[in-house]
Amino acid sequence: MSYFKRNEGTIFFAFASIGFIAFYCINYFIRRCRDRSASAGNTSEEAGMSPRRPPRGLDPEAIDSCPSFVYKEARGIEPGIGELECVVCLNEFKDDETLRLVPPCVHVFHADCVDIWLSHSSTCPICRADVVP
Ligand SMILES: [Zn+2]
Ligand SMILES: [Zn+2]
Numbered sequence: 001m002s003y004f005k006r007n008e009g010t011i012f013f014a015f016a017s018i019g020f021i022a023f024y025c026i027n028y029f030i031r032r033c034r035d036r037s038a039s040a041g042n043t044s045e046e047a048g049m050s051p052r053r054p055p056r057g058l059d060p061e062a063i064d065s066c067p068s069f070v071y072k073e074a075r076g077i078e079p080g081i082g083e084l085e086c087v088v089c090l091n092e093f094k095d096d097e098t099l100r101l102v103p104p105c106v107h108v109f110h111a112d113c114v115d116i117w118l119s120h121s122s123t124c125p126i127c128r129a130d131v132v133p
Contacts, residue, residue, distance in 0.1 A: 057119045058131060065133040066118075068100040068111045087125050088113035105129040 072095040100111040
C-alpha cells in the first residue's frame with residue numbers, strides 16, 4: 001500500500017513537472033513571439049524613417065529648378081566650359097550629355113550625377129555652397 005502511494009506521488013510529481021515545463025515553454029514561446037514582433041516593428045519603423053532621414057537633401061522639384069542644358073550647346077556659348085569635368089563621377093563632359101549648374105556658385109555637373117548628390121545633400125559638391133534654387 002505504501003509502495004502504491006509513493007508511486008502515485010511520483011506520477012503526480014511527474015505530471016506537475018511536465019505541466020510546469022509546458023507552462024514555462026509556452027511562456028517562453030509567447031515572450032519570444034512578442035519580442036520578435038516588437039523587433040520587427042522596430043525594423044519597419046527604421047525602414048519607414050530612413051527615407052525621411054536625409055532631410056539635408058533637396059526635394060526633386062528644387063533639383064529640377066536648377067538650370068540644366070546640353071553640354072554641346074553650352075560649349076558654343078562659353079568656351080571655358082570645355083575644360084570641365086564632373087567632380088561627382090570624375091568623367092569629362094561629353095557633347096550630348098545633359099549638365100546642370102548649381103545656382104549660387106555656378107559649378108557644373110552631369111544632371112544625373114548632381115541630381116543624386118542633391119537628393120542627399122543641399123550643398124555644392126565642389127565648394128559646399130548652400131544650393132538655393
Ligand atoms: Zn558625372
Ligand atoms: Zn560650387
